[in-house]
Amino acid sequence: MIWMSVFFDLAIGTLTQGLIYALLSYGVYITYKILDFPDLTVDGSFPLGAAVTAVLLTHGFDPYLTLPVALAIGATAGLITGLIHVKLGVRDLLAGIVTMTALFSINLQIAGSNLIVERAVDTIFTARPTMAVIGALPLIYRKLIISLVMAVVFKLLLDSYLKTKNGLLLRAVGDNSLLVTTLAEDKGRLKIIGLVISNALAALAGAVVCHEQRSFSSTMGTGQVVFGLATVIIGITLFKKLGFVKGTTAVMIGSILYKASIQAAISLGLPANLLKFVTAALFLMILVVGSRQKGGLKDA
Amino acid sequence: MLELINISKTYNPGTVNEMCLFEGFNLDVPDGEFVSIVGSNGSGKTSLLNIICGSIPIDTGDVRIGGNSIKKLKDFQRYRRIGRVYQNPAMGTSPDLTLLENMSLADNKGRTFGLSAGINRSRVAFYREQLAILGLGLEDKLHEKVGSLSGGQRQAAAMVMSTLTPVDFLILDEHTAALDPKAAETVMELTDRIVKEKKLTAMMVTHNLRYAVEYGNRLIMMDKGRIVLEKSGAEKADLKVDDVLKVFTDISIECGN
Numbered sequence: 001m002i003w004m005s006v007f008f009d010l011a012i013g014t015l016t017q018g019l020i021y022a023l024l025s026y027g028v029y030i031t032y033k034i035l036d037f038p039d040l041t042v043d044g045s046f047p048l049g050a051a052v053t054a055v056l057l058t059h060g061f062d063p064y065l066t067l068p069v070a071l072a073i074g075a076t077a078g079l080i081t082g083l084i085h086v087k088l089g090v091r092d093l094l095a096g097i098v099t100m101t102a103l104f105s106i107n108l109q110i111a112g113s114n115l116i117v118e119r120a121v122d123t124i125f126t127a128r129p130t131m132a133v134i135g136a137l138p139l140i141y142r143k144l145i146i147s148l149v150m151a152v153v154f155k156l157l158l159d160s161y162l163k164t165k166n167g168l169l170l171r172a173v174g175d176n177s178l179l180v181t182t183l184a185e186d187k188g189r190l191k192i193i194g195l196v197i198s199n200a201l202a203a204l205a206g207a208v209v210c211h212e213q214r215s216f217s218s219t220m221g222t223g224q225v226v227f228g229l230a231t232v233i234i235g236i237t238l239f240k241k242l243g244f245v246k247g248t249t250a251v252m253i254g255s256i257l258y259k260a261s262i263q264a265a266i267s268l269g270l271p272a273n274l275l276k277f278v279t280a281a282l283f284l285m286i287l288v289v290g291s292r293q294k295g296g297l298k299d300a
Numbered sequence: 301m302l303e304l305i306n307i308s309k310t311y312n313p314g315t316v317n318e319m320c321l322f323e324g325f326n327l328d329v330p331d332g333e334f335v336s337i338v339g340s341n342g343s344g345k346t347s348l349l350n351i352i353c354g355s356i357p358i359d360t361g362d363v364r365i366g367g368n369s370i371k372k373l374k375d376f377q378r379y380r381r382i383g384r385v386y387q388n389p390a391m392g393t394s395p396d397l398t399l400l401e402n403m404s405l406a407d408n409k410g411r412t413f414g415l416s417a418g419i420n421r422s423r424v425a426f427y428r429e430q431l432a433i434l435g436l437g438l439e440d441k442l443h444e445k446v447g448s449l450s451g452g453q454r455q456a457a458a459m460v461m462s463t464l465t466p467v468d469f470l471i472l473d474e475h476t477a478a479l480d481p482k483a484a485e486t487v488m489e490l491t492d493r494i495v496k497e498k499k500l501t502a503m504m505v506t507h508n509l510r511y512a513v514e515y516g517n518r519l520i521m522m523d524k525g526r527i528v529l530e531k532s533g534a535e536k537a538d539l540k541v542d543d544v545l546k547v548f549t550d551i552s553i554e555c556g557n
Contacts, residue, residue, distance in 0.1 A: 161415070168405055168418040172394040178386070179394050182462070183409045184379040 012140050014263040018256030019147035020208045021227065025235075025255040026158055026248060027201035028228025033236065033247065034162075035194040036174040040096035040225050044103025045077040045199040047221035049206030051111040054216035058117060063124045066207055074203020075196045077103060082192030100221075108218050115216045123211040143212060150208065154201065155248045161197075170194055202228075223276060230283050231255040237290045302329040302469065302501065307351060307361035309525075321347055322525045325361070331468075333532075334495050334502045336512035338544065339522035340552060345505040348522070349471050352503070354378045365468070380410055383462035383500075385455070387474040392458025395447030399438065399457060402446050403427045406461035430460050434490060452483025459487055463494050470495060472504040476511065484508070488515065509541050509548070519544070523551050 024046060031039040049070035056066045077099060085095035117123070124130060125142050134142050161167045170190050173180050177187045202224070210216055235254025239245040265278055307325040312318050321344050329335055337345050350356045352363060354375035362369050370378055385392050393402050404419045407427075424442070431438040434456045438449075446454060455475065463470060472491065476484035492515050495502045506512050512519055519536055521529035521544065529547050531539050 163418050164415045165404075165408055165413040165418045166415055168397065168401055169413045171397060172405060175394040175396045176391065178391050179405075181376045182379050182384050182392070183405060184376055185413060186374075186376050 009140060010263065010267070012144055014260050015256060016140070016144045016147045016212070017263075018259040019144070019151040019252070020212060021205060021231070021259060022151045022252040022255040023154055023208065024202050024205035024224060025228050025231040025251045026154060027198035027205070028225065029232050029247060029251045030158075030170075030194050030198040030201075032229055033232055034171055034174045035191060037092050037191060037194065038096070039078075039081065039195060039198060040093065041077055041081040041099045041103070041195070041199050042096075042202045042225045042228060043221040043223070044100035044107070045074045045202040045221075046206040046209075046224045047107050047216065047218065048077055048103055048110075049074050049203030050210035050216040050220060051107040051115070051206075052203075053207040053210040054111055054115040054117055057121050057123065057210070058115065060121075063122055063127045063211065064129070066211075067124070067204060070203045070207035071200045074206075075200040077203065078195035078197070078199030079192060081199070082195040085195075086188035086192055104218065104221075107216075107221075111216050111218075114218060117210070117214040119214075121214075123214065124208070125211060147208065147212075151252055154204075155246075155252060158197075158248050159246060166190075166193070223279060226279065226283055227258065230279075230286050231258050233286050233290045234258060237286070301331055301364075301366060302352070303327070303362075303364040303367075304348075304351070305362045305364065307363075308359045309347065309351065309356070310359060313359075320525070322351075322358075322361075325525060327520075327527070329501060329503065331501050332499055333518055334492075334500075334516035335504065335518045335520060336516040337503060337505045337520045337522060338507070338509060338512045338548070339528075340548070343522040344525040345522055346473055347525075349384075349473050349503065349505060352378075352469075353382060353384060353471060381467055382469045382471055383467040384471040384473065385458050385462050385475040387477050389451040389454040389458060389478060392461065393446045393454050396445060398443050399431075399446055399449070400424065400427065400442040402457065402461060403431075403442075403464070406464045409465040430464070431457070434460070434486070436486070450483075452479050452486065455479055455483070455487050456490060459490055459494070463498060463500070466498075468501060470500045470502040472502065472506075474505050474507060477507060491515070509544050513539050513541050513544060521547060521551075 024042065028042060031037045052073050053066045053070055056069060057063060081095050081099040084090050084098055085092055090098065125139060125146060130142060130146065134145055137145070162171060169180060169185060170193060173187050173190045173194070180187045180190065209220070231254035232251050234257055235250035235252070236247065238254070239250035261282065262275070262279070266272070270278060304325060304327040307322045309322040310318060310320045337348065339345050347356065351358055354373060358371070362371050364370065365381065394405070397405070400419060404423070407420070407423060427442065428439040436453055436456055438453055438457060441449065446457065449457070459475070475491070476487050479487060488511055491504070494500070502516070504516065517536055518532035519530070519539060520527055528551060529544070
């Protein structure tokens with residue numbers, strides 16, 4: 001029955017991945033779904049979080065404190081894209097590309113090169129406070145529990161933010177920015193707020209991934225925007241008929257489903273070199289199905 | 301008093317499409333006046349509203365409210381004192397938010413949009429009351445997304461939202477044009493009541509000559525960026541739709557339309 005336990009471990013691992021990357025999906029949900037802003041900064045802010053975390057961990061920094069640091073530095077990346085778009089008047093897509101491109105070099109400057117976090121160094125999954133609470137469990141369960149807690153906590157935080165006055169206004173910006181102007185509020189300022197939150201979450205996801213796989217690589221950001229977009233569209237398409245499922249919940253489940261389908265493809269013998277190709281094909285399929293459903297609703 | 305002083309505006313300057321819309325344009329609107337503005341397409345009616353609200357920049361001249369220039373203020377800053385309803389019912393509301401969320405946003409205009417609860421439960425009764433006045437049954441649709449309401453319902457809601465907080469000016473940009481006759485009538489009557497009750501200074505662009513004649517205490521007809529007909533007070537009260545239509549047709553014939 002060894003194959004069963006291998007399969008079980010793989011399932012736990014995939015679920016953990018889905019939950020960690022849900023943090024990134026929340027970020028893309030804010031920009032793409034709520035703000036209607038296709039933000040490519042994420043491809044740079046995700047590895048930015050990982051780079052900073054890798055460096056801090058190797059220098060003996062408290063593992064838990066790397067998380068707020070990643071949030072803050074990701075927020076800064078979002079702020080820069082926001083300022084480029086709002087203050088310099090660069091188009092949304094291009095503003096993100098500018099920051100993303102610059103971040104590639106910045107990430108290498110921060111980390112030096114690809115960086116491995118040694119086994120001896122504690123991460124959020126092995127640090128003393130974690131061990132004191134759930135130390136009796138094997139590592140893969142500790143990873144699962146911490147990822148689950150983070151995915152749920154940030155989902156709830158985001159949900160409650162979206163119910164505040166500021167959150168309502170943020171939703172109105174993506175929906176009808178003219179209304180926001182007529183309400184005597186600066187829509188540019190709100191777009192910046194959205195980008196700040198989104199990239200803070202992307203960098204946080206990068207940080208947790210760095211804790212989980214104990215490494216930073218300069219190319220780990222490639223394709224993260226596509227991943228985020230795919231999970232948002234999967235989640236929203238699957239759950240939009242069910243009014244009681246919140247957008248954030250839908251996106252979290254979308255993230256898990258996406259990681260599961262990629263894992264399934266690899267397990268079925270997909271060569272790693274073809275991964276991005278399959279990702280693109282899957283993404284295309286999701287886009288077409290998503291827009292078909294939309295069109296169907298319009299015709300009805 | 302709202303003053304437009306010596307306004308000049310040229311679209312696409314220096315190109316073959318150059319078009320001078322306003323040249324030395326002047327207009328005073330005293331407080332409490334309800335001005336109806338009519339004119340053919342391209343006569344500058346909507347541009348006039350956009351210049352007041354800061355949606356389009358002017359080349360020269362000045363816009364003043366109460367003697368103070370607002371030329372340097374950005375559009376969103378000007379809207380602190382201005383409410384506006386657009387031709388397209390989709391523009392005055394946020395379709396993905398519920399009616400209650402839309403009303404709450406409008407109710408907070410001029411205050412900080414911070415991290416306190418977006419919906420103030422203690423105001424719900426007030427919102428219901430304001431919507432009930434419309435007689436469209438909107439008070440029972442507070443939890444529905446505004447996008448699912450009809451155009452007339454959305455426009456009526458937008459009308460209520462635009463004046464939920466104290467504003468001095470109400471700008472109406474063909475706000476009944478996209479509605480069916482009955483809904484248009486409802487929204488127009490509501491407009492008149494709100495303007496009178498809240499003692500607002502209002503400027504209404506319309507293609508409906510009957511509304512222009514029937515409502516408000518001043519009528520302006522525009523053509524090619526100039527005022528070609530202006531009636532106020534007793535003259536306006538005696539004005540007939542046919543009189544306005546005659547001037548309108550004469551201008552159109554001159555233009556060869």
